[in-house]
Amino acid sequence: MFKNVIVKTPGKSYLNGLTTSDLGKPDYEKLLIQHKNYIEALKKCGVTVTHLPASEEFPDSTFVEDTAVLTPEFAVVTNPGADSRNGEIKEIESVLKGFYKNFHYINSPGTLDGGDVLQAEDHFYIGISDRTNEEGARQLKEIVESEGFKGTIVPLKEFFHLKTGITYLGNNIIAAAGEFLDHPDFEEYEKLIVSSKDEYSANCIRVNDFVIIPKGYAETKRKMSEAGYKTIELEMSEFQKHDGGLSCLSLRF
């Protein structure tokens, strides 16, 4: 069960943030509405929302997931791999001080984005991507192992972040797309297969009794319902334009 989430309103500078997509410029008004709906959906899932105000200084800082890795017992403050995002960790660390005593840190030359970390029960999967380097992944593996968890490092082939293509749904089930469909590291899991046309919906979030999925992916929605999940669909177009998905917009713990 998650009790808490941290979210952060996107600032106007979001429009100048990082992206690799060619989906066009985000519409700021729509973005704010989508963010508000995201918060409402989380509340419906029964969590307490800590809502941080926008920072114009950090255009991508609404994607709070990248700044920390959280469990009920400890917090890891990451070292985000994009220079323009690295300073985001200061605010998040001070907010987390209100919830945690036990802190770990990813230190340079190690870099790590929280989007590259998937927790499935007591097992952390740590992607190596353009943002998370081998040293950062190695440091996180050492940290989680020191806390009694398992750690597996997964070099990525195509996805932006590890969780761009995979979600842990609980009960040994993952939603997986692309390179994770036949990946040896995830062989032990039962899979909800996300087809290539629905690939964006592989980034969804299980929050207590619900799975929040992006709107417009009928096949994924149907598969989720058939598997017995209650879903909440959210329009994510303006976040997708900047490579963001549902997991990126919150820290859940």
Ligand code: CIR
């Ligand atoms: C970035 O490039 O950092 C942002 N535009 C998107 C971050 C998405 N975060 C995530 O998948 N955890």
